[in-house]
Amino acid sequence: MTTMNEADFNWLVEHADENRKRYLGKWIAVYRGEVIAVGDTAPEADRKAMEKAPEGQYVLQVVTEPVDIMNGELQMAAD
Amino acid sequence: MASFKWQRIENPTFGTIFLPVAHVQIVSPTRVSRQLLLAVDTGAVVSLLARSAAELLKLDWESGREVSLTSVGRAKTKARVFELEVRFPARDAWAVVLRAPFAIAAREDVPNFLGRLGVLDTCQLLADATMAETTFLPRWLDDPAEVAIWRRFTHMSEDIVERWKSRQRPSHVKEAVGSLLNRAGQLMAGIVGAVQLHRQPAVNPLLRSLFELSLQFEYLMRDSDARATRFLQFRKVTRYRWMQKWKQHPESPISARLVRAGNERDHARVEQEFRQVESMFTSGRKSRMHDNWYGKKIRDLATELGRQAEYDLWYAVWSAWAHGDPFVVTVHDARHILRISYHWYGRMLSALGGDMVLTNEQHEWLKLLDGEFA
Numbered sequence: 103m104t105t106m107n108e109a110d111f112n113w114l115v116e117h118a119d120e121n122r123k124r125y126l127g128k129w130i131a132v133y134r135g136e137v138i139a140v141g142d143t144a145p146e147a148d149r150k151a152m153e154k155a156p157e158g159q160y161v162l163q164v165v166t167e168p169v170d171i172m173n174g175e176l177q178m179a180a181d
Numbered sequence: 182m183a184s185f186k187w188q189r190i191e192n193p194t195f196g197t198i199f200l201p202v203a204h205v206q207i208v209s210p211t212r213v214s215r216q217l218l219l220a221v222d223t224g225a226v227v228s229l230l231a232r233s234a235a236e237l238l239k240l241d242w243e244s245g246r247e248v249s250l251t252s253v254g255r256a257k258t259k260a261r262v263f264e265l266e267v268r269f270p271a272r273d274a275w276a277v278v279l280r281a282p283f284a285i286a287a288r289e290d291v292p293n294f295l296g297r298l299g300v301l302d303t304c305q306l307l308a309d310a311t312m313a314e315t316t317f318l319p320r321w322l323d324d325p326a327e328v329a330i331w332r333r334f335t336h337m338s339e340d341i342v343e344r345w346k347s348r349q350r351p352s353h354v355k356e357a358v359g360s361l362l363n364r365a366g367q368l369m370a371g372i373v374g375a376v377q378l379h380r381q382p383a384v385n386p387l388l389r390s391l392f393e394l395s396l397q398f399e400y401l402m403r404d405s406d407a408r409a410t411r412f413l414q415f416r417k418v419t420r421y422r423w424m425q426k427w428k429q430h431p432e433s434p435i436s437a438r439l440v441r442a443g444n445e446r447d448h449a450r451v452e453q454e455f456r457q458v459e460s461m462f463t464s465g466r467k468s469r470m471h472d473n474w475y476g477k478k479i480r481d482l483a484t485e486l487g488r489q490a491e492y493d494l495w496y497a498v499w500s501a502w503a504h505g506d507p508f509v510v511t512v513h514d515a516r517h518i519l520r521i522s523y524h525w526y527g528r529m530l531s532a533l534g535g536d537m538v539l540t541n542e543q544h545e546w547l548k549l550l551d552g553e554f555a
Binding site for chain 2: 107108111112114115118119122127129142143144145146148158159160161162163164166167
């Protein structure tokens with residue numbers, strides 16, 4: 103069973119700026135307050151994370167600029 | 182409930198900005214699941230994930246419905262749409278679990294976020310700037326029929342109350358009726374507010390007060406001229422009694438503050454006003470002062486109005502709750518709570534209706550509130 107890891111979510115929230123500076127454009131996996139894997143794609147970060155933590159127990163995030171600053175990615179509408 | 186702190190970001194253009202994010206578990210149709218941190222974008226029609234999320238969740242790319250997404254700058258992005266399960270974690274019983282369409286972009290360089298379709302338009306979203314967090318809650322009413330009843334109730338109530346207020350009535354009657362109606366409106370707002378937040382046990386004392394208020398209102402409206410006077414004059418009794426309590430507890434810092442807030446002339450005036458109405462609220466050989474403006478016990482009032490069963494079955498048990506009794510009866514079903522509230526507020530509207538001409542629709546509606554919703 104997957105445990106929702108609140109502490110790791112909070113760690114990601116609190117380290118948003120720091121992560122943006124270090125990992126912009128990358129996928130990162132966080133487990134127990136530590137970035138345990140970095141990858142160009144989600145599966146790459148996931149594969150690396152599984153070597154250090156139980157499958158699915160870490161939080162994945164793609165580190166991007168906020169959507170409104172990406173100039174035009176804010177409102178996606180299906181045609 | 183599921184609450185998530187906002188991400189604080191320092192931006193060279195705008196300075197400090199806060200980004201609402203959510204921690205969710207995404208589950209694919211083949212039950213592959215991953216925890217993701219996603220932005221919350223109320224402006225986005227559909228939730229969006231980068232291309233590699235399809236592989237992460239072991240989705241068959243070709244099976245996704247092909248769409249073209251248009252951004253604000255009119256740029257097109259090709260994507261495939263998949264139905265995914267989204268789970269919001271919560272420490273209490275109110276975790277939100279949804280099935281929603283997700284667009285997975287054919288590119289990797291897109292932001293990942295939760296949009297409206299199936300997610301933000303399916304649950305309640307509370308953006309709390311005070312706590313700098315976003316809370317996801319299930320809808321407070323699931324059934325469209327119940328939503329229609331709520332809308333009809335608010336519309337009908339407002340119409341009846343406004344029409345009564347526009348009628349020519351003695352000013353003291355208008356003041357007393359307006360005071361009780363305002364209070365009932367505040368209680369209704371409190372009940373609905375608690376239901377919206379899924380805080381069902383918090384409505385117990387509010388429902389109890391609404392019932393008591395509806396009894397008083399019905400009683401007042403049966404002889405509005407005389408009873409409105411009693412209702413309004415009783416303020417002077419309570420105010421005086423309260424002032425006496427300050428004097429009984431001079432050592433209390435609360436008393437000291439209250440005494441300082443008013444001067445001696447105010448105290449003298451309050452006592453003088455009390456003495457003017459004292460005899461209205463005194464009865465018996467020992468000239469005992471009444472505890473309330475209607476001069477009887479609440480149960481006796483309920484009996485007089487033919488509402489003793491409601492008193493015994495609801496009011497008494499919620500009074501016990503309010504007084505810390507270990508036995509607890511809580512109505513957990515939002516629909517049931519609202520229907521009890523409609524019934525009691527409806528009794529007040531019916532009492533108003535006895536003093537004005539209602540439309541046939543309003544008559545039927547009040548009959549429904551009184552009967553079926555009881």
